[in-house]
Amino acid sequence: METTIEITLTVNGERLTRRVAARQHLVDFLRDELELTGSHAGCEHGVCGACTLRVDGEIVRGCLMLAVQADGARVDTIEGLSDSGEIVELQRAFVERNALQCGFCTPGMLIAAADLVARKPAATREEIREHLSGNFCRCTGYHAIVDAVETACRARAGRKK
């Protein structure tokens, strides 16, 4: 049985092939092998949400998925979402509302929030809190983050009408 495996995946639109250790987390593969250090490894047991990524369009914990499991998958990181402009409104709202201080949780917050903005732009503040309940921030106290996500949701909902 192999302890290293060759995988082919698409990261931020770019297809690539690498050999990875079976035990390597997807977030460590992105950070250490691809130097995409925007995804942060915080608690490494699925509690803090700093490593939130998008795999095949769905948000996941990068520390609770192995790199080898991303074989054949489409992975989007904060770098890809920033470069494509997909989350520009959210980013602007985060700045305007002072929704970050140290910034460690911010990439994960933005990816988790983008999922809600896209799926449920009419979300109430309570629903925003529930959706972000798996992303910890140790600086801001969440109020400003909820404000920013609400701003982005309302902007998206307004455009849909």
Added chain:
Amino acid sequence: MKPSPFAYTKPSSLDQVFELLAAHGEGAKLLAGGQSLIPTLNLRLSSPSLLIDINGLGQLSGIAVKGETIHIGALTRHSAVERSPEIARHLPLVAQAVRHIGHAAIRNRGTFGGSLAFADPAAELPACTVALGATLILASRAGRRRVAARNFFQGLYATDLQAGEILLGAEFPVQASGYRSHFAELARRHGDYAMVGLAAHGRVSGEKLSDLRLVFFGVGTKPVMAVSAARVLETQAVTNASIAGATAALADDLDPPADLNGSGATKLHLARVLLGRVVQAMLSENA
């Protein structure tokens, strides 16, 4: 932390899974959603020599309604259960419960069968399967067998799954007319494991409850059916007095051990609070 090294393989058939389990025995672990397994690997509470990734077995995923039964495949993600119109219609208890599991990013990976096979005493789905009278379908080289959910859960993280066996899915009777269900849990934050939870299912007619199953979780080593409390509620029309009688009787059903969330007495109190809320909710849905 990082897991200790292991080998990895991703079989494409059940027969290959059985062969691998036979060849590697205790050293092998099945990887489904990984949302409980990978944390235990990261914390080095577990260090298998081989992970058998069953995510290539597409036939284990999906929700199917056949006549009066509904089948949920073991590999079905929590998010698929959450979004399923069939589950909302036929198993409203499961539809309510699944929203309490972890967070969106966890539900996108975590699987229905994984939650049952792991059998965490504070998990939502084991209690739901017991309350709804589900049948679990297990398979091994020797063939398939069916086990009632109430017999499947045997203790702390312990189930009736034998060496070499894999959970294929669960089969539920669709909710019959006249029946209602309600799910509630208390947790410090949304998505945390429950301090105490209750999955309730029963027949409601006017102010009367019958065939009532009250299954608590987070109060022992496995889901606990509150038989005495249910009997009090079934023998008379539901009133504030009968609810008080049922919550008193709960002391005969539950003996919650103390944990980080509080003493046994605190947990029993919380279970009583939940019971009152859930019974009221079942009746008010009827109005």
